[in-house]
Amino acid sequence: MHRRSPAPALAGSVRRPHSTARRTWAGALSAVLAASALTLTGLATDAAAADINNAKNPGFESGLANWTCSSGTGSSVATPARSGAAALKATPAGHDNARCSQTVAVKPNSRYTLSAWVQGGLAYLGATGTGTTDVSTWTPDSSGWKQLTTSFTTGANTTSVNVYTHGWYGAAAYFVDDVSVFGPDGGGGGEETVIPVPPTDVAVGGATKSSLDVSWKPVANATGYNVYRDGLKVQSVSGASAVVTGLAADTEYTFQVTATNAAGESGKSTPPVKGRTAKDGPVTGLPKHFVTGYWQNFNNQATVQTLAQVSDNYDIIAVAFADATSTPGAVTFNLNSAQLGGYTDAQFRADIRAKQAAGKKVIISVGGELGTVRVNDAASATAFANSVHALMQSYGFDGVDIDLENGLNATYMTQALRSLSAKVGSSLIIAMAPQTIDMQSTSGEYFKTALNIKDILTVVNTQYYNSGAMLGCDGKVYSQGTVDFLTALTCIQVENGLDPSQVAIGLPSSTRAAGGGYVSPSVVNNALDCLTKLTNCGSFKPARAYPALRGAMTWSINWDATAGNAWSNTVGPHVRSLP
Numbered sequence: 086m087h088r089r090s091p092a093p094a095l096a097g098s099v100r101r102p103h104s105t106a107r108r109t110w111a112g113a114l115s116a117v118l119a120a121s122a123l124t125l126t127g128l129a130t131d132a133a134a135a136d137i138n139n140a141k142n143p144g145f146e147s148g149l150a151n152w153t154c155s156s157g158t159g160s161s162v163a164t165p166a167r168s169g170a171a172a173l174k175a176t177p178a179g180h181d182n183a184r185c186s187q188t189v190a191v192k193p194n195s196r197y198t199l200s201a202w203v204q205g206g207l208a209y210l211g212a213t214g215t216g217t218t219d220v221s222t223w224t225p226d227s228s229g230w231k232q233l234t235t236s237f238t239t240g241a242n243t244t245s246v247n248v249y250t251h252g253w254y255g256a257a258a259y260f261v262d263d264v265s266v267f268g269p270d271g272g273g274g275g276e277e278t279v280i281p282v283p284p285t286d287v288a289v290g291g292a293t294k295s296s297l298d299v300s301w302k303p304v305a306n307a308t309g310y311n312v313y314r315d316g317l318k319v320q321s322v323s324g325a326s327a328v329v330t331g332l333a334a335d336t337e338y339t340f341q342v343t344a345t346n347a348a349g350e351s352g353k354s355t356p357p358v359k360g361r362t363a364k365d366g367p368v369t370g371l372p373k374h375f376v377t378g379y380w381q382n383f384n385n386q387a388t389v390q391t392l393a394q395v396s397d398n399y400d401i402i403a404v405a406f407a408d409a410t411s412t413p414g415a416v417t418f419n420l421n422s423a424q425l426g427g428y429t430d431a432q433f434r435a436d437i438r439a440k441q442a443a444g445k446k447v448i449i450s451v452g453g454e455l456g457t458v459r460v461n462d463a464a465s466a467t468a469f470a471n472s473v474h475a476l477m478q479s480y481g482f483d484g485v486d487i488d489l490e491n492g493l494n495a496t497y498m499t500q501a502l503r504s505l506s507a508k509v510g511s512s513l514i515i516a517m518a519p520q521t522i523d524m525q526s527t528s529g530e531y532f533k534t535a536l537n538i539k540d541i542l543t544v545v546n547t548q549y550y551n552s553g554a555m556l557g558c559d560g561k562v563y564s565q566g567t568v569d570f571l572t573a574l575t576c577i578q579v580e581n582g583l584d585p586s587q588v589a590i591g592l593p594s595s596t597r598a599a600g601g602g603y604v605s606p607s608v609v610n611n612a613l614d615c616l617t618k619l620t621n622c623g624s625f626k627p628a629r630a631y632p633a634l635r636g637a638m639t640w641s642i643n644w645d646a647t648a649g650n651a652w653s654n655t656v657g658p659h660v661r662s663l664p
Contacts, residue, residue, distance in 0.1 A: 139189050139197070139271045140248065143264040144169045151187050155251075158183035165260060167202045167230045168305035172262040177206070177252040183259070186249035189266045190273025191239050197268035199248060200234040200308060203227065206257030212266075213247045216240020226257060228464045232308065232323040244271070265308070281307040281344035283351045284325075289360030290507060294334040295540040297360045298507050299342065300326040304351070307344035313353060315339050328503065330540070337361045363511030370444065374635060374663045375400035376656060377516065377546055377589065378642040379450065382406065384424040387597070387643035391428050392436035392447070395642055396650050398657025402440060402642070403450040403486045403516065407476065409457045414465025414501070415472040416451055416458055418480065437481050448514050449476055452488035459492070466497040470504035477509065484514025484543065487534075493523075495533035502534075506541045517545045518591060518638070521552035521565075521574065527581050536582045545583065546591040546638035549574065550602025557625060565602040569623040571612035575634075576627050585631035590616075591638040594645035594652040606655035609637055617663050632664040 141151040146169050148161040159175040166172040175183035191197060193216070201210050203224060210233040211221025222235045239246065248266055252259045284301040299312055303325040312320040312327045315338060320327050332338060338360055341353040378399040381387060395402055407416040420430050437447045451458055451473070460469045473485050485505065487498065506513050515538065523531035524547050535545050549571055554564045557573025558580055564570060571590050579585045592609055593599035615622035619630045637656050639645060645652045 136268050137270050139191060139266040139268065139273055140187060140264045141189075141273065142187075144262055145171045145173045149173075149185075152185050153187070154185040155183065156181045159185045162260070165204060165230075167204075167262040167303060169262075172260050173250070174205075174258055174260050175250065175252060176258040177254055177256055180254060182251045182254055184249055184251035185261070186247050187264075188245050189248050190245050190271035191243060191266070192269045192271050193239055193241050193243050195269045196236060196238045197246075197266055198234065198236045199266055200232060201250060201264040202230045202232050202262045203250070203259055204230050205259040207253040208233070208259040208261070209249075209251050209253075210235065211249055212237050213249070214243070215246050216243030226259075226462055226464055228467045230262070230303070230324065234308075234323075245273075263305075279306065280349040281305070281346055281351045284310065284342045284344050284354045287340065287342050287354045287358045289338075289340055289358050292361060292363045293506060293511060293541045294363045295332050296328055296330040297332060297338065297340075297362060298326065298328055299340050299358075299360075301342050301354065304344040306346055307351075308346040309344075311343045311345060311350065313341045313343070316341075321345075332362050334362055371446065371514075371543070372400060372661065373586075373633070374660045376636055376653065376660050377401040377403060377544070377638040378594075378645065378653065379403045379405045379638075379640050381641055381643045382421050382425070384421075387641065388646035389425055390643060390646055391425070392433065392440055394646075395440070396645070396653045396657070397443070397445075398650070398653035399445065399642060400636075401446045401448060401514070401516065403448050403488075403518075404482070405450045405641070406453045406488070407449050407451045407458070407473075410472070412468050412472075413462075414458065414460045414468035416449075416469065416476070417472065418449060418476055434480060441481070441483070446483040446514055447481075448484040448486050448516060449473065449480070449482045450486035450488050450518070452490055452518075457491070458489060460489075460497050460501050461494045462497060463500065466501035467504065469498075469501040470508065473505055474508045483512070484509075484516065486516040486518060488518040490520060493530045493534060495530040495537060498530075498534050499537040502538050502541070506538075513541065514543045515541060516543055518548055519545065520548050521550075521555050523547075524574070524578055525556060532578075532581075535578075535587075539583065539587070542583075542587050544587055544589050544635050545578065546589045547574070547578070548591045548640070550591070550593050550599045550640075552602060558627075559625065561625075563625070566604055567623060568604075568608050568611045568615065568621075569625040571604075571609075572615045572622060572627060573625040575612075575616055576625075579631050579634075585633040586635050588631075589635040589638050591640070592652075594639040594641060595648040597647065598640050598644035606652050609652075609656050610659045613637065613659065613663060634663070636660045636663070 145161045161171045162174040177183040206226045209223040213219045215237045217238050217240050220235045220237045222233050250261050281304045286302040311318050339357045344351040380402050519531035523529050554562050557563050558576035563573050578588050593603045596603045611621040614620045616634050617632045
């Protein structure tokens with residue numbers, strides 16, 4: 086646990102619980118979803134060529150014509166519009182969930198596919214009066230257009246159904262565009278669906294060693310897209326972008342995209358667009374083995390230092406910490422000049438450049454024991470990626486360290502880091518500093534995140550302190566503060582999916598730096614020898630050596646300086662001597 090001030094030893098890892106209000110809201114929502122008997126299916130595959138979109142004014146180009154919204158909660162707006170010049174905006178208020186609906190003519194005993202594109206707050210899409218089973222589907226809030234799709238079959242006497250959208254009480258406004266009730270012509274004067282035109286403005290970017298991002302301009306009447314790599318279809322998506330994975334490093338690929346709907350598939354986009362994956366190997370400028378240290382942007386009785394005063398034994402300097410903003414997921418950085426002896430922002434920026442000129446990397450750390458950054462939905466993931474990228478551009482940081490000790494959502498943190506990687510490219514350093522318990526199982530959110538981004542991940546520096554006793558990879562219990570604890574727990578990561586080059590061991594730099602788990606620098610070196618060469622082990626010895634193990638991390642550079650740099654002067658040279 087990375088602390089801003091000394092604290093007593095902990096018996097185990099403690100996480101701050103979510104608020105009661107959040108639990109109550111989630112419980113109520115779960116109950117509603119269960120009662121709705123939601124079904125989410127793919128597009129209908131048995132639609133005939135003569136099928137049409139039976140919805141009227143499906144893109145809200147004629148305002149709210151043919152639509153009725155509760156309590157005046159809906160309006161036709163020009164921005165954002167997925168296609169055409171308009172979309173629906175509906176704003177829940179108080180006890181009104183902003184329900185907008187239309188009665189659609191249908192044929193009895195017929196199958197229909199209901200779809201719509203939504204954005205903004207939580208949004209539902211459904212149909213009632215089907216004569217069989219009414220259906221609905223939903224999505225949590227989304228920062229970009231997302232397609233909702235479900236299907237239903239009409240009853241023997243059903244000639245019309247009620248199609249609706251709505252939001253959630255007290256949630257943000259939601260937007261809807263391109264509603265479709267696709268199936269046999271019900272006689273209500275719907276719109277016949279035609280095969281879409283090929284996508285345009287196809288672009289390739291966001292190169293990593295094994296993936297490329299492909300994007301294109303949305304096609305008005307498309308319900309999906311197919312991505313072709315070197316002439317072969319490799320992916321089908323609903324939105325106007327895709328991440329193509331499983332690629333070889335430093336290899337050029339050619340991409341084309343087609344648009345689809347129930348009427349068929351368009352031709353391929355032209356001309357074909359090329360992209361090249363990043364070169365294999367470590368991030369440029371990082372040694373095979375390195376030492377990471379946290380630099381404190383605050384004074385907690387440890388030695389106050391400028392970046393210029395940081396020992397050369399540190400290869401990566403993690404600036405602790407970024408600050409949360411009022412926008413969920415977004416972060417900023419505020420140099421604490423008052424606690425750092427008048428250290429100015431201009432000096433700080435100049436010191437970053439000087440360290441980089443000396444071959445060091447400086448990254449911004451997000452979290453810590455008191456960190457309140459939450460990335461738990463699509464909007465906050467986007468805000469996180471955008472704000473970290475802005476800090477990198479402003480200060481020149483080489484990357485980001487994820488040190489969220491009060492909860493992490495693997496789905497949305499993965500989304501955030503992939504988005505950041507697409508903006509920065511292969512030079513991005515991504516470090517993680519999970520607590521010991523977070524890396525005990527691949528089912529943990531931290532471990533899942535690390536595996537999700539394995540192709541762009543630099544290093545996981547697990548905090549092997551403030552944790553008490555834990556299980557090793559051999560199923561035995563080991564106590565913190567021993568060489569066995571370090572080696573047996575590190576084994577879990579490298580035997581469950583992470584490459585040894587992405588794993589490092591994290592320790593306190595002095596007895597004052599953590600509540601428990603300190604070991605002398607010589608024990609750190611013994612653990613590194615055991616893991617990389619199977620020498621100097623304790624009672625536990627790994628089944629195989631991991632010579633590519635990345636190195637070591639410490640909390641903190643300032644506490645190390647307080648102890649005369651004893652930790653870095655011992656561990657630093659040893660790390661560089663590893664095979």
